[in-house]
Amino acid sequence: DGGITQSPKYLFRKEGQNVTLSCEQNLNHDAMYWYRQDPGQGLRLIYYSQIVNDFQKGDIAEGYSVSREKKESFPLTVTSAQKNPTAFYLCASSHPSRGRTEAFFGQGTRLTVV
Amino acid sequence: AQSVTQPDIHITVSEGASLELRCNYSYGATPYLFWYVQSPGQGLQLLLKYFSGDTLVQGIKGFEAEFKRSQSSFNLRKPSVHWSDAAEYFCAVGAGQTGANNLFFGTGTRLTVIP
Numbered sequence: 156d157g158g159i160t161q162s163p164k165y166l167f168r169k170e171g172q173n174v175t176l177s178c179e180q181n182l183n184h185d186a187m188y189w190y191r192q193d194p195g196q197g198l199r200l201i202y203y204s205q206i207v208n209d210f211q212k213g214d215i216a217e218g219y220s221v222s223r224e225k226k227e228s229f230p231l232t233v234t235s236a237q238k239n240p241t242a243f244y245l246c247a248s249s250h251p252s253r254g255r256t257e258a259f260f261g262q263g264t265r266l267t268v269v
Numbered sequence: 270a271q272s273v274t275q276p277d278i279h280i281t282v283s284e285g286a287s288l289e290l291r292c293n294y295s296y297g298a299t300p301y302l303f304w305y306v307q308s309p310g311q312g313l314q315l316l317l318k319y320f321s322g323d324t325l326v327q328g329i330k331g332f333e334a335e336f337k338r339s340q341s342s343f344n345l346r347k348p349s350v351h352w353s354d355a356a357e358y359f360c361a362v363g364a365g366q367t368g369a370n371n372l373f374f375g376t377g378t379r380l381t382v383i384p
Contacts, residue, residue: 159312161312186370188370195278195376195377196376197359197374197375197376197377198313198359198374200370200372203370205370211370213370245312245313247313257301257303257315257318257363258313258372259315260305260312260313260314261312262311262312263310263311263312265310
């Protein structure tokens with residue numbers, strides 16, 4: 156079945172460390188996205204990529220980095236510059252060229268700073 | 270600029286009762302509208318969507334929503350709630366064909382279902 160796979164489901168990071176969250180999709184979607192979810196704040200866009208080798212900052216990109224070397228993969232690195240990284244991270248994909256905005260989501264990664 | 274308001278942070282209903290979750294949006298053009306559901310610790314699942322045409326849209330799990338342009342609303346309804354419907358529900362508005370980078374989410378409504 157097609158879908159979006161995020162790994163790991165739970166991730167713990169020590170202060171000052173970089174960590175990378177994995178996101179893989181087999182939906183053949185061109186566009187991929189990273190959102191951050193905090194309680195009571197809905198979802199906020201971190202980065203997005205419309206095509207391979209191109210990506211754009213979202214609303215809260217500071218302290219994060221991404222790469223898009225393959226259509227299927229869009230890993231997110233949470234750097235030590237992100238001051239409050241504890242959150243639930245959601246990866247999504249969509250196919251804008253089909254004229255639709257709907258996003259399909261992975262199951263999320265919960266990152267905790269210890 | 271687009272925005273979405275879900276005025277109810279938490280709603281409690283009895284199993285078998287009807288449900289309506291409110292969603293108001295702000296957008297200058299014809300919006301694309303969505304309802305997603307999220308179980309604890311899980312990703313978001315699309316319940317239904319409105320792009321154009323019939324303003325009453327049917328979704329999965331027996332949910333429906335009605336687009337009312339005059340009220341800038343897209344309320345979600347279900348005639349009889351099941352215990353498995355307990356979850357968090359998010360309304361979202363999209364800016365057309367530009368992709369989910371222009372998808373704006375409300376802050377969510379948490380639904381509790383009591384026996």
